[in-house]
Structure formats: structure tokens, C-alpha cells
Amino acid sequence: MRFSIAFVSWLLPATALATSNSRVLKRANDTDYVLKKGPLDTPWTEKVGTNPWPEYPRPQLQRSDWKNLNGVWRYKNASAGDDKSPPSGVVLPEPVLVPFCLESALSGVMGSHNIWSWYQTTFDVPSSWTAGNRVILNFGAVDYEATVFINGNQTTFHRGGYWSFNVDVTDYLSANGTNELLVFVYDPTDKDNIQIPLGKQTLDPSHIFYTPCSGIWQTVWLESTPVEHVTQLDLSADMNGEVNMTVHTSSNSSTLVQITIYEPHSTDIKATARGRTNGAFQFNVESPKLWSPSSPTLYNITVKVGSDTIQSYIGFRTISHGVINGVNRPLLNGEFIFLFGTLDQGFWPDGIYTPPSREAMIFDLQTLKNVGYNMLRKHIKVETALFYQACDELGLMLIQDMPSLRPSVPVGPALGDCQVKTQPVANAESQAEFDRQLAILIEQHKSYPSIITWVIYNEGWGQAHDRTHPEFQLTDLVRSLDPTRLIDSVTGWFDFGAGDFHDNHHYPDPQCGTPWYSIQSTPYDYKRIAFQGEFGGIGHNVSEDHLWKVQKAINEINGTYEIDANLDVWNERAHFLLSELRGQIEKYDCSGAVWTQTTDVEGEVNGMLTYDRRLNRMDQVQWKRDIQALYDTAAARAANSTTVMQMADTLEGL
Template structure:
């Protein structure tokens, strides 16, 4: 249903009023002066955030016992440009309170800024006196978008570039003897301004339909921890279906140090296995008869690793991801078996926190709703989540296809003299090198999570060079060299030049998964690779204004949705029809996986399983359970070799074969 002119006018008036009022009306202010802004839309968890957000330990696969969260109310002020980093506002109270770790554009930050390209943060901290004497004090950031320059007690202590990646700074030598330490962080986030080409995913300074509000500054947890001088800096850990465990412990020291690994029985302190090795060198050992990780049985094993006087805790799941030809069709395998992968396109945006969920409970709610109706996979769409998201997927049992956040594909021609210059491809060589570096960061940061089964490098050609050379071939080799344990989908959507483990088709609304028919933007199915429907569905159903992102541009963009259904009943009917088409392709052709668009509405998009505020579940859950289970049953029948394959009509087959 296209919205009527009257309905649009009413919604636009509501959105305009909400948008203007939200900049000035505040909820009750607490003693710190902080209050969340009244944004265009909230969630059931907005009022539960308080001033001690995200108190959980942020890095569950490399966890230390002595730590302190620095999340909470800091001070903030806008900066005029990059030159300000050379004149930090030391010992001056910055203008406004800000709640860390919510990005500056979010209502929960208390700022809800626009074009917050240059920013200052300020806080103070003390180091607990109970921490081990002689240890180092490490300052950790989960993520700062896009560049962060950090000062402690008037001295520059570190710089980091990359908006999706954690970093650690040893601040021991900069700490004050009187116990109170001032910290300033200068954040620079160009997003898609000027001619910048950086990994941004769906962020844009000018939101429009499928591109959303950006996230600038600190958007993941900040914390201190105590560690010995020679401490573990990175843990590489994988465990396969045969019980083989591969470990590589990286340390801050130069010398090799003995390492002891202890694996415990699930939900127990009973020791399952122990092994010894040395830091800086990979070593392997075998665990007898482990229970395997899968969506049906997401078994995890807790681990303790000791290196010298440093002890960390972690966990792993035993599972093997591979591919093989089964009954003439290339299939993805989990633990040696073909498991049809069906999931949603998961954007990871929130109306109150933008990139950051309001609470861990809120974040897990999305996963639980999807798991409840039978989804066994998510495609984490051109965004990287906080570590606790991946832990939740590990624990709940949801396979993840992890995208690398994409670069912007084009810019307004800076050399044009036109009043409205045309778009031209970006293709900056320096940007490609930076993209490559950050791709490597992503693999190293996330490769220990058993739920991740596939890496995606490029989405729909966004930022993908294809004029001078095809970078996906070299990048596929790079990813494989860092992590040989997963499948790789170098190009999802189009501009496919034959690289990788998957042949990927995007098509709205109906699927074209491993079929002998395809859209102009795609390519004919390549039977040497796994057939995946990387995106389909996308059907929308408008809701009352209570559940809409009340921003005028977003409301105007609703009718850009691929299809609008008049009622939720019709939305479920149309979804059933599309899933029936997919079922036919699983039975008849080579379809091995599919991604439905999408988990939730986002701003001007109204095609989610849930509304953007998570208050309405559109799904007829019983219908969806049955339709999803039918996909799994059909795939299992195909893989068994006992199926009666549904054949295409003879005249169609003859034409495809070139017969008369």
C-alpha cells in the first residue's frame, strides 16, 4: 500500500514537531547534569539505562579479574577542526555532559548531535588501591568512530584509527601520584563528508531510506584493567569437530614464555583437558570426545590460560566449517553435515542508542525472538558489534555471516563545475590500503567466536574497486591466511568475478537462489560454488506513528520500501508466498542458504520482523516456524540422497540444454 497524501501529511507534521521538540525537551535531570534527549523514538529499555550503562565485562574471550568500568557520565564539547588536537582543553570543564558509551548522535548520549565530526571527551578516574602492586594499568576502548587521540594527565598516550575496533593503551607511566587522573579523548569522524572514503557501512551524514543516522565518537565500553608487565595481548584460539585445539598466545614481552591451557567441562569446574606451550608460537593439542557446537546444541567450554603471572579466562566451541559436493551440489557443512542456513539481514541499529543497544538485555532480545521462530543464522550487515553480541550468538546458537563494513562507493565529483555535480567512483588507492588493513583487524578481532561461519568482504560493490583490478581475489587470500577455518564470500550481491566459496544473489522481493534464472544485476549461478540468496524479501508493512522514526525525511522515504503491504495479515501472507518460492528452489535447484531482509525496521525502512522500537512483532510465529522448518526439512531430504528431486518442466529443461 502506498501511503495516501493525507496520511503522509499527518505523519510529517507529527515527525516535524517531535524532531524540533526533541532538541530541547529533556527527561528529568540527575545530579550529574546528564539527561537523555527525547529522541524520535525510544525502546522498552531506554529508561532502564541509567548512568552506569553496560556494566558487564566487555571482552569475554580475553577476560581479567581486576578491572574497572569507565562507562558513565563524561563531559563533551564540539571541536572546530583537526587543529584543535594540538591544543587540548586541559583542566577545563567541557561544556556538556555525555553518557559513554553511546555515540554522540544518539538520544541516550544526552547530546544527539548532528555532523559531530570533531569532538572532545573528558573524564577523570582513579586506580583501585586493591590492584596487584607492580602490575601495569591498561586503558581499553571497545570502539571509537573514527579516529581517537587519547591524553592522560596532559600527555598524549595513544592514537587509533578505525571505527569498529578495540584498542589498548598502557597508561601506567602517565598516572598521577595523587591518585586522580584526567583523561581527554579527541574524536574525529568524517563519515561520508568531503572526499573521505572510509569503512562506514550504513552510516551517512544525510540519512535517506536505506542509509541511516551516523555514529560518532565513543560507542563501545571503556575500561581499565590490571595486568603484569609481560601480559597476554591477543589470544588466537580455534577448536574443531575432531577435538583438535589450536592456540597462539601473543604477549607484550619479546621473550617466549611458558603457557598453560586448561579446558573445563561445560557448566562445570571439572577439568576436561590441559596443555602446555609457549607464547608467540602456535601449538596444538586434542581433547577427547568433545560435545560439538551447533545451533541445535550450542555447547561452549570455559578456558583458563596462564602465561607467567598473567591469567585470563576465555571460552570456545568445538565445530568445523567446510564445504563439499553432496549429490552433485556444492554445500556448506557444519561438523561434516549440510545445514541449510536461514537468517535475517541484521543491521544492528537502535532508535535510542543508534549503533549501541541500550542494554545487553535489549541486544539479546532480538536474537531470542529470531531463534524462537527457527532462524539459525544472521547476516551481520556491514557493521561490527560489541564482543558481547558475539558471545550471545555463541550461547544462543546462531550462526553468523559477518560483513566487513563497506566504504562509500561514490562521491560528488570534486572537479565538476556543475551546480549539482555528478557522482563518480571514489577508488582512492590509499583508501583501499586502509580498507585492507581494517579487514585484517576485523578477522583478528572476531575469529575466535564459534558462531561466525562466513566472512563477507564486499557488499553490492560498495567501495569495491573494479576498474583497474579486482581486489577481492587478493583479499580472499589475505583472509584465508589469517583464518583458514571459515568460508569466505568476497562479493555479496553483484560485481561477482568468480572469487570465493559462494555464488551470491540479491533480489527483491522473490528469491533466485541457485536457479537457472537471475536478474540483470546478478550473474548466472556458478555450480562450482555454494548458492546463497544473500538478500531477498524486504516486504514492508506500515505501522502507527507510535512505532515510527519521527523524522520527516524518514517518513517521506517509507514508500521507497520494495513493497508495502496494507495489513500485518497480508504481510505474513506475502512472506509465506516468498518463503514457499524459496522452498521450491531448495527442492528443485541448488539453494543452500538465504538471508531475509530484515530483523527490524530502521528509520525509514518498515520491513522488519519487528518494528524499530521492538514493541511490535509482525510475525505470525506459528506460520514462520512452519515455513522455516520446511526449508530445513527439504534441505535435509536433498542431502540424504533419498529425495525425489522435483524437476523443471521438460520444455524448460530442453531450452536450457539447447535442445530442439
């Protein structure tokens, strides 16, 4: 499509790239993309096609005029410094399907050690978009650094593999209607002594560390905005109906904001309010229905600033902690709720970090919800905004980890049973970058009702131990950015007392709030919430049909904490371990637990589901009964203070 005359009038003159761009457009839309044959697929792999993830990607800040740029782009491997000479107007040699990691089969590349890369596509701006508006280019996430060029001009640089970013590209658009977009990506993962937030990615996959994700792995899109437009919405709404909102805009000035809140699943107006941009304001909504796992009520809202109109949503709920009959408990809407969920890695055999589709992503969540899980621990990874929306809608509470730095010590229950490359936090620069990105995690995700807890460090990975413990300062940072949630400062090991949780990891049996503990753990601190951050992890080997067909991964299956002979035994062992957890809830102070894990991942075979999502290991009748028994026992335990007070007195005397 071409611009209207009115639209063209405010663009820069046509560049010298106009002729070559038309040639690029022809190639960019061709059909040489081929789905690769990966080590394993899912039921959704063949359904992806060349129009992946067509949904609007940012549900809490939606606009009507937008254009999805996902699809077949061009790609080539690159070298350090190539960004100094972008290949503008030159058709790149390989197709790549955006938004899938370069290592994935769905990308059509399925490469390895993709340290430097070029991406290329072209786009037209719809002529129907309002004349005089700005054109914003948005990226859901690019791992790890992205330098963006429009028509040969560098427009922005971004660092951090998990965070959304955008740039106003209006002044770089070509008047001939066809624009070239180039993205130069640098992703070192764990190369050499580099220490960056990367979660479980490694260039050399080994058992609990997996295939990395390089490049564009979330949706890329354009949108049309007024000159002054909303750039971010900060939303929180508590159980009493108080809404706290900050509407950030491009001008950073104080402008009138008009808010309309609608009844759930209706166009009937629930409430209206007014405020000013770029500063927090509050208003009350009478008698809201509260958000909870059993009733995940959400309210759609419209936000108007000048000529900019945004669609969003909120959920009314309060997260806190308090002493219930002598025990420090997590509270949802003022009531103790036992938190029980899976360790959710978020890896896929066909898309690595990116699920093949929204349908596939929700399949995992619904499978867990169906047997009674009320929570997930999103394990050292950040997901697409549509994942958090799905948890909001399904009523799955989220414990959200900060993606970790590389382990600074060997990992495993005995400090050394798993051989991985480790790298200490060697300098202030790597710590400062981790701190900066932790703040981005909070700022970009604090408006989702389903997130109830932030995790800073996992098992000491990237946690400095040879100086003042950074988790205390970072806990204060997180609290200042978001005072509405709990903080699990250190999940697992190296706990020196920061945060709201005393969080123990132990496999396969739990040690949750108990008067005994194991190596790497610490004695239960009754002044904080007793939590089992990881346990279970029991494995069940499967036929080759369901395995990640990489020989090294298959060879490492026996590294699983426990292998059970068949599914009957696996379910029997699960029942035994859940019964043991129930006993600790009944007798001691356990307030929540995380079962490892949602799915198998590569060489791990300890999931509720196999890695291909084709086999559900759970005896669902048994699992529903056992999970409900945890909730029932916790409710009964909260009404009985005798045991806990005896234990508290004992610990006080130590």
C-alpha cells in the same frame, strides 16, 4: 580512592595538573546529564540510567582486576587541529553518557555533523590492584579516529571506527590518585569526497542509509596486568577435538602457557595442556561435545602465563564446504546445514549503533531464535564482543560483513532508484586502508565459534571495477588469516568468481541457485555454494507510535520494495515467498538465504520487529512451520542428486 604507598612508588612524579584534576573530578561525577527526547525510544531507554553496560566487555579475554569507565563524561564540539592544544584541567561544558553515539538520545547530546569532538573524564586506580602491575586503558570502539591524552600527555592514536584498541597508561598516571582522560575524536563519515569504512552511516540520512554514529560507542575500561601479560588469544577448536591456539603477549617472547579446559557449566576439568607464547600450538581434547545451532556447547578455559591469568571459552566445530550428492554445500561438522537468517543492521532508535543494554541486544537475538532462524548476516557493521558471545551461547551462526566503503555506483535494483552520495575508490590509499581494516576484522573476531563466513564486499560498495578485481587478492588475504571459515567475497552484485559463494540479491522473491537471473546478477555458478544473500524486504506500515518521527524518513517509507496493507497480508506474503524459496531448495541448489530484515530502521518498515521493538509482526506459528519446512526440504534435497546433476550438465554446456 588513593593509591597505596607501594603502588605510588613506581609512578611518575605528580604533574602540574593535580590541583585542577580534583576540580574536574567533582564536575565529571555531577548529575547534569539528561536523557534527550529522540524520534523514537525502546522499552529499555528509560532503564539505562547513568551506569550503562556494566558487564565485563571482553568475554574471550577476561581479567579479574578491572574498572568500568562508562558513565557521565564531559564533552564539547571541536575543530580541526584542536588536538594540538588539549583542554587539560578545564571542565568541558556538556555531559555525555558513554558509550552512546553523540547522535543518540541516550548520549544526552543528540548532535549532528559531529566531525571533531572532545571527551573528558577522570579516574582513580583502585588501591587494591597489585603493586608493580601495569594499568591498561581499553576502548571497545571509537568512530572514527581517536587521540588519547592522560594528564595532558598524548598516549596513543587509533584509526578505525569498529575496532578495539588499548594503551598502557602506567607511566602517565598522576601520583595524587586522580587522573584526567581526554579523547579527541575525528569522524568525517561521508563528508566531501572522504572514503572510509562506514557501513550504512551518512551525514544526510535517506531511506536505506541511516543516522551516523560518532565518538565513543563501546565500553571503556581499565585493567591491571603483570608486566608480561596476554594481549590477544587466537582460538579455534574443530570437530575432532583439535585445539589450535596462539597466546600473544606484551613481551613477544616464548614463555610457558598452561591451559585448563572445564566441562560445560562445571568446574570439573575436561582437559589440560601446555604450549609456548607468541606462536601457534596444538593439542587434542577427547570426545568433545560439538557446537551447533541445536546444541551450542561451549567450554570455559583458563590460560596462565607467568602471573597473568585469563578466562576465556571455546566451542568445538568445523566449518567447511563439500559436494553432497553433486551439489557444493556449506558444511557444519561435516554435515550440510541450510543457512537461514535475517539481515541484521544493528541500529537502535535510542542508541543508534549501541543497544541500550545487553538485555535489549539479546531480545533481538532470542526473538529470531524462537521462530527457528539459525543464522544472522551481520550487515556491514561490527558489534560489541558481548554480541558475539550471545550468538555463541544461543547457537546463532553469523555471516560477518566487513563494514563497507561508500557506494561507488548508485544503489538499488535498477542502479539508480535510490539517491545517495557515491564516491569511487579513487586512489590506492583508500583501498589500502580498507585492506588494513579488513585484516583487523579477521584478527579481532576469528575466535568466536558462531562466525562461519566472512563477507568482503556488499553489492559492489567501494569495490573497484576499473582495474584488477581486488576481491581476489582480498580473498587470499582473509584465507591466510583464517583458513577455518568460508568466504563470501562479493554478496549481491559484481561477482567475478572469487570466494566460496555464488550470492544473489533479489527483492522480494528469491533467485537462489536457479537457471534464471536478473539485472546485476550473474548466471548461477554451480562450482560454488548457491546462496540468496538478500530477499524478502516486504513492508508493513505502522502507527506513528512505532515510527522514527523524522519527516524525511516517513516520506520515504513508500520506497520500501513492497508495502502490505496489514499484518495478515504481510504474513501471507511472507508465507508465499518462503514457499517459493522452499521450491528452489527442492528443485535447484539453494543452500541458504537471508531475509531482510531483523527490525525496521528509520524509514524502512520491513522488519520482523518494529524499530522500537514493541511490535513483533510475525505470526510465530506460521513462521516456525515455514522455516522448519526449509530445513526439512534441504535435508531431503541433499539426498536426491538427479535434478542438480541435470542442471550442472546444462551449465557446463553453456
